[in-house]
Amino acid sequence: MNASDNIDSERDDDVLAAEYVLGALPADARAHALRRIETDPDFARLVDHWEARLSTLSDGYEAVAPPPRLKTQIDRTLFQTTRKPRLRSAGPLAFLGGTLTGAALASALLAWVAVTGRLPQSLRPPPLKPAPQLVTLLDGQGGQAQYFALFDPARRQIVLHRVKSTHAANRDFELWVIAGDGKPRSLGIIPDGETLTLAPDGGRHAGIERNATFAISVEPKGGSPTGQPTGPVVATGRLKEI
Amino acid sequence: MTMDPISRLIVQTALSDRNAFDALYQATSAKLFGVCLRVLKDRAEAEEALQEIYIKIWHKADRYAVTDLSPMTWLIAVARHHAIDRLRARKTGRTVELNEAVDVADSAANPEQSALATSERARLDECLDELEAARADAVRSAYISGDSYAELAARHNVPLNTMRTWLRRSLIKLRDCLQQ
Numbered sequence: 001m002n003a004s005d006n007i008d009s010e011r012d013d014d015v016l017a018a019e020y021v022l023g024a025l026p027a028d029a030r031a032h033a034l035r036r037i038e039t040d041p042d043f044a045r046l047v048d049h050w051e052a053r054l055s056t057l058s059d060g061y062e063a064v065a066p067p068p069r070l071k072t073q074i075d076r077t078l079f080q081t082t083r084k085p086r087l088r089s090a091g092p093l094a095f096l097g098g099t100l101t102g103a104a105l106a107s108a109l110l111a112w113v114a115v116t117g118r119l120p121q122s123l124r125p126p127p128l129k130p131a132p133q134l135v136t137l138l139d140g141q142g143g144q145a146q147y148f149a150l151f152d153p154a155r156r157q158i159v160l161h162r163v164k165s166t167h168a169a170n171r172d173f174e175l176w177v178i179a180g181d182g183k184p185r186s187l188g189i190i191p192d193g194e195t196l197t198l199a200p201d202g203g204r205h206a207g208i209e210r211n212a213t214f215a216i217s218v219e220p221k222g223g224s225p226t227g228q229p230t231g232p233v234v235a236t237g238r239l240k241e242i
Numbered sequence: 243m244t245m246d247p248i249s250r251l252i253v254q255t256a257l258s259d260r261n262a263f264d265a266l267y268q269a270t271s272a273k274l275f276g277v278c279l280r281v282l283k284d285r286a287e288a289e290e291a292l293q294e295i296y297i298k299i300w301h302k303a304d305r306y307a308v309t310d311l312s313p314m315t316w317l318i319a320v321a322r323h324h325a326i327d328r329l330r331a332r333k334t335g336r337t338v339e340l341n342e343a344v345d346v347a348d349s350a351a352n353p354e355q356s357a358l359a360t361s362e363r364a365r366l367d368e369c370l371d372e373l374e375a376a377r378a379d380a381v382r383s384a385y386i387s388g389d390s391y392a393e394l395a396a397r398h399n400v401p402l403n404t405m406r407t408w409l410r411r412s413l414i415k416l417r418d419c420l421q422q
Contacts, residue, residue, distance in 0.1 A: 018413040023322065024384040024391045024406075027330035048309055053420055055315040056363035057385045058322070061280055063272035066292055071267055074296045079260070133304070135257070242256060242304055 017046035021054055136237030137163075138214055144234040145173060145216050147190075151208050151239065158198040158208075160190060167218055167234075174219045176229060179207035184215065189223050212239050248313035249306075256303035263300060271296070273314070274321040281325035281388040291328055295321045326388040369419035377412045384409065 013036075019025050020033040036043045131153035138147040146163040158175070167173055175198065176184040185207050187200045200208070217224070218231035248269060254262030274295055278288035298320060306316050370378040376398055383389050389397075395405035 014417070015410050015413060018417070019410065021319075022381065022384045022409065022413065023326045023388050024394065024409060026390060026392070027327070030327065030330060048311055051311055051315055051319045053417065054366070054385055055312070055318070056366045057382060058277070058315075058318045059363060060382070060386045061273060061276040061318070064276045064279055065272045066275040066289065070289055070293055071264075071271070071296075074267075074293050077293065077297055078300055242258070 013043055014046050017043060018050045020047060021050035132210070132241035134208065134210060134239040135242050136214055136239050138216055138235040138237040140216075140233070140235040142234055144218075146235060147216070149214055149237065153208075156199060158187060158200065159195065160198065161195050162193065165190075170221055171218050171231070172221055172223060173216050173234070174223050174229070176215045176217060177207045177212050178215060179209060179212040181207075184229055186224065186227065187214075189219075190216065208239070210239055210241050213237065214239065246313055248317075252299075252303050252306045252313055252316070255300060256306070266299070267296060270314070270317055274317060277318060277321040278325050280386060281322065281329055283387075287328065288325075291325050292321075295324050298324065322388070329388050330390070365420065366416075369416050372419055373412050373415060377408050380405065380409055381412050381416070 016033060016036070020030065020037075025033065033047075037047055038044075133153070134151040136149050138145065138149055140146075143164070144167065145165045147165070148161040148163060150159045150161075151157070152159070160175070165173065173190040175187040175190050177187055178184050187208075188198050190196065190198070214237050215229070215233050216235040217229035217233045219229070220231075224230050248266070251262045251266040251269065255266055271292065275288065275292050278291045278295070279285065282288045282291060299317065302320075306313065309316055311319070370381065373381070380389075380394050380398065384394060391402055391406050391409070394409075395402040398405065400408070
């Protein structure tokens with residue numbers, strides 16, 4: 001993006017967004033527009049608006065069943081195998097599908113979207129080096145606590161969506177992260193509520209990384225007095241990139 | 243609010259759920275294949291494009307969750323832009339015959355969405371009708387078939403820049419009309 005782009009009027013941007021969505025631009029101009037979409041959320045939003053405005057034109061596309069072998073080829077490319085296992089890996093998400101209903105999963109993810117309020121970026125290819133978001137389902141044997149957790153490195157926020165939780169009135173749930181060194185670090189008390197956001201401060205957020213474990217312990221009101229978990233751990237989940 | 247089933251499948255696909263991905267493919271691949279065929283006008287290339295599109299969808303399904311677009315609008319946008327980019331990347335223009343436009347109900351839409359889509363479609367059609375016929379045609383065929391400014395200019399026998407000006411003005415008029 002160069003300086004002249006910055007002084008483009010919004011109107012010109014809107015027309016460029018419209019032309020991109022229409023599709024008539026030559027390849028180089030499309031590539032330029034795509035770079036704008038990747039780097040400029042305002043422009044990406046204009047593009048989304050045009051996608052919505054013109055979307056009914058797509059009724060003109062006739063549905064044609066593709067040959068069955070295409071799906072096999074797609075699966076082979078993506079998974080190096082033909083259809084078999086229920087889920088791609090045996091990681092934390094493998095049981096996630098089984099424990100939560102689809103609707104609960106979907107609402108958890110959408111709740112996260114509602115909370116973080118990320119900008120429309122429907123057509124953006126991944127940025128060059130995106131910090132991956134991390135996700136896990138915190139779950140435990142006793143069924144005392146089940147939370148869906150997402151960590152967004154860009155915002156340094158943890159969003160927790162409560163699936164269920166019960167603890168005594170004089171107790172709090174405290175969230176911990178356990179990284180490679182095996183030491184639990186407190187990420188804070190989990191407030192009551194369906195969807196909540198924790199923002200661990202800079203130093204404390206170290207350790208939230210792929211394959212680290214989130215854990216919830218039962219602590220006295222106000223949190224662990226020692227800086228280490230003192231009560232029973234009621235739920236854990238290993239962080240996986242999405 | 244109940245979540246649209248296609249939305250749910252996309253969100254579950256973002257969580258690497260292969261069953262959801264399979265179901266999403268079953269529900270939407272015919273429409274997206276239709277997009278590829280119409281834009282690329284070449285069956286073998288459309289088949290390749292469709293595979294690339296679903297690979298893209300698997301990898302970027304999480305991006306859907308952060309848009310306000312309806313699920314089919316998002317999926318069709320992914321497919322259409324991919325097909326158009328492939329079309330533009332061709333070294334030589336092929337002479338191809340345009341397929342007949344066929345209006346087919348969106349198989350993935352539920353009745354309420356269809357009703358909504360019908361009223362939105364009527365609104366867009368009304369606004370297109372306010373344009374000169376040739377310009378409305380150019381808008382439609384650019385969108386549906388991925389025709390470039392150069393192709394449209396040749397077909398309508400006007401200079402390329404004139405065609406671009408036509409379409410830019412038409413789009414602004416459309417926007418203003420839709421906002422009324």
